[in-house]
Amino acid sequence: MGSRIVSFELCGREVEVLVSPMATLQSVLRSQLGYTGTKEGCRQGGCGSCTVLVDGEPMMSCLLPVEDVEGRRVTTIEGIAPVAGLAPIQQAFIEKNAFQCGYCTPGMVVLTKTLLDHHPSPSRDEIIDALGGNVCRCTGYAPIIEAIEAAAAGATTDAGRDAGDWPDPSGER
Amino acid sequence: MTVVEYFLPRSLAQAVDLLSRHGPDLLVIAGGTVAMPLINDGISLPRQVMGLRFVGLDEIEPSDGGLRIGATTTLTSLLRQRHVPMLAEAARRTASWSIRNMGTVGGNLFTPPPGGDVAVALLALDAEVTLEGSRGRRTLALSEFQTGFMTTALEPQELLTGIGVPAVAGETTYVKFGRKEANTPSVVTVAVRVARDGEVVTDARVALGAVGPHALRARKAEAVLVGSSLEPGAIDEAAEAAAEECEPFDDGIASAWYRRAMVRLFVRRALEELVQHVALEGR
Ligand SMILES: Cc1cc2nc3c(=O)[nH]c(=O)nc-3n(C[C@H](O)[C@H](O)[C@H](O)COP(=O)(O)OP(=O)(O)OC[C@H]3O[C@@H](n4cnc5c(N)ncnc54)[C@H](O)[C@@H]3O)c2cc1C
Ligand code: FES
Numbered sequence: 416m417g418s419r420i421v422s423f424e425l426c427g428r429e430v431e432v433l434v435s436p437m438a439t440l441q442s443v444l445r446s447q448l449g450y451t452g453t454k455e456g457c458r459q460g461g462c463g464s465c466t467v468l469v470d471g472e473p474m475m476s477c478l479l480p481v482e483d484v485e486g487r488r489v490t491t492i493e494g495i496a497p498v499a500g501l502a503p504i505q506q507a508f509i510e511k512n513a514f515q516c517g518y519c520t521p522g523m524v525v526l527t528k529t530l531l532d533h534h535p536s537p538s539r540d541e542i543i544d545a546l547g548g549n550v551c552r553c554t555g556y557a558p559i560i561e562a563i564e565a566a567a568a569g570a571t572t573d574a575g576r577d578a579g580d581w582p583d584p585s586g587e588r
Numbered sequence: 589m590t591v592v593e594y595f596l597p598r599s600l601a602q603a604v605d606l607l608s609r610h611g612p613d614l615l616v617i618a619g620g621t622v623a624m625p626l627i628n629d630g631i632s633l634p635r636q637v638m639g640l641r642f643v644g645l646d647e648i649e650p651s652d653g654g655l656r657i658g659a660t661t662t663l664t665s666l667l668r669q670r671h672v673p674m675l676a677e678a679a680r681r682t683a684s685w686s687i688r689n690m691g692t693v694g695g696n697l698f699t700p701p702p703g704g705d706v707a708v709a710l711l712a713l714d715a716e717v718t719l720e721g722s723r724g725r726r727t728l729a730l731s732e733f734q735t736g737f738m739t740t741a742l743e744p745q746e747l748l749t750g751i752g753v754p755a756v757a758g759e760t761t762y763v764k765f766g767r768k769e770a771n772t773p774s775v776v777t778v779a780v781r782v783a784r785d786g787e788v789v790t791d792a793r794v795a796l797g798a799v800g801p802h803a804l805r806a807r808k809a810e811a812v813l814v815g816s817s818l819e820p821g822a823i824d825e826a827a828e829a830a831a832e833e834c835e836p837f838d839d840g841i842a843s844a845w846y847r848r849a850m851v852r853l854f855v856r857r858a859l860e861e862l863v864q865h866v867a868l869e870g871r
């Protein structure tokens with residue numbers, strides 16, 4: 416009774432974690448496993464900042480009891496980036512100014528990843544449809560849509576370049 | 589979080605057994621998209637919870653020209669099926685991609701208004717629900733299953749296991765009106781089904797959502813339509829009847845007054861759309 420061990424695949428790695436009954440995947444990722452890329456906004460399923468992929472399908476981790484992902488494959492924003500550098504989607508978000516505060520960005524990027532896995536060249540309407548559950552209070556969405564279009568078209572300047580090559584806002588490096 | 593035990597049965601038999609052993613104190617959840625927000629906010633404080641994600645009731649199968657939908661079928665699976673286009677459309681207009689991957693068709697029948705957008709379409713299709721418990725199995729019309737605001741005919745030891753949709757007789761339209769286009773709570777949802785013999789309507793269903801304690805049939809509007817040829821006068825009269833007989837409420841989305849006005853408008857539009865469809869197909 417009570418706590419139990421749950422094991423699942425997290426970003427390509429097997430994890431085992433002792434959880435209290437019905438802890439949400441979101442809270443286990445953030446507080447127990449140190450995967451803080453998954454954000455916590457509303458905890459109501461209404462903002463999308465906690466979006467993760469379960470067996471490749473987007474879900475709101477704030478509404479998902481962690482026991483329900485036993486034996487399944489979970490991908491968070493930490494699993495989208497290659498070991499070194501950035502994924503093309505991340506690069507596209509930078510180049511199109513698709514974030515300001517960045518709070519919605521992990522959810523947006525995770526969603527984009529699975530959208531492009533399902534539809535390599537989505538129409539603008541399909542992109543808008545896919546984003547329906549992910550709220551951004553900063554950008555007004557247009558740059559996000561453009562970033563997704565750019566990522567789909569492979570139109571980022573230097574996909575996957577090293578993170579150390581980011582433009583440095585201070586101008587000195 | 590007050591939960592001390594979370595059960596994840598692997599079969600219907602196990603689920604029914606857990607339910608009869610733990611009684612009404614056991615909170616049942618399927619996709620959790622209605623129950624979890626309440627638990628996260630401390631509005632619902634269950635001690636024992638049973639999740640239905642692994643009981644294996646998530647299949648959609650064609651049956652006698654209609655469909656058999658397992659209770660825990662996700663809204664995404666409903667959207668993807670091609671047998672009953674109105675149900676795909678209802679799923680498409682419900683919530684967002686991630687929520688549709690979690691939320692279930694069965695759960696939608698328990699969702700309080702302004703939710704329940706899939707239930708509205710199912711009501712217009714004369715759907716039946718199957719309930720199973722330690723005392724056996726029974727089948728009920730959806731219109732008898734939903735009994736009030738957040739109340740149903742489900743007995744404490746029973747689970748909703750499936751939804752039966754008969755072969756669709758006639759033409760259908762589905763219209764959901766919210767404050768924005770996507771992922772929006774409904775101001776009013778209208779599902780219409782009309783069967784005709786030549787020009788003359790022989791059977792009609794006008795189902796309304798978000799304007800009553802649960803999905804409602806506008807029976808006076810249906811009576812106006814039967815025997816008509818869906819001429820403009822009949823459509824206006826049916827829309828007026830639906831606006832009169834609905835039971836709208838005030839909430840953060842819309843006032844009761846506005847909801848009633850939108851019932852008049854969207855019942856008319858749904859019927860006009862249906863007439864247009866038929867005219868196009870007949871050409
Ligand atoms: C952001 C957001 C947007 C939404 N938008 C919409 C929308 O546009 N339209 C809409 O209609 N809904 C909407 N919803 C509500 C919800 O997602 C859907 O109604 C969904 O179909 C509910 O199903 P569920 O399985 O997740 O329900 P759950 O939360 O799992 O179940 C709710 C309750 O129903 C009962 N129950 C469920 N299944 C069974 C069963 N098989 N047997 C016995 N009892 C059962 C239990 O009492 C349970 O506690 C939204 C929700 C969120 C979070
Ligand atoms: S925190 Fe999960 S949807 Fe907002």
Ligand code: FES
Nearest residue numbers: 515517551552553
């Ligand atoms: S960048 Fe601030 S919420 Fe989207």
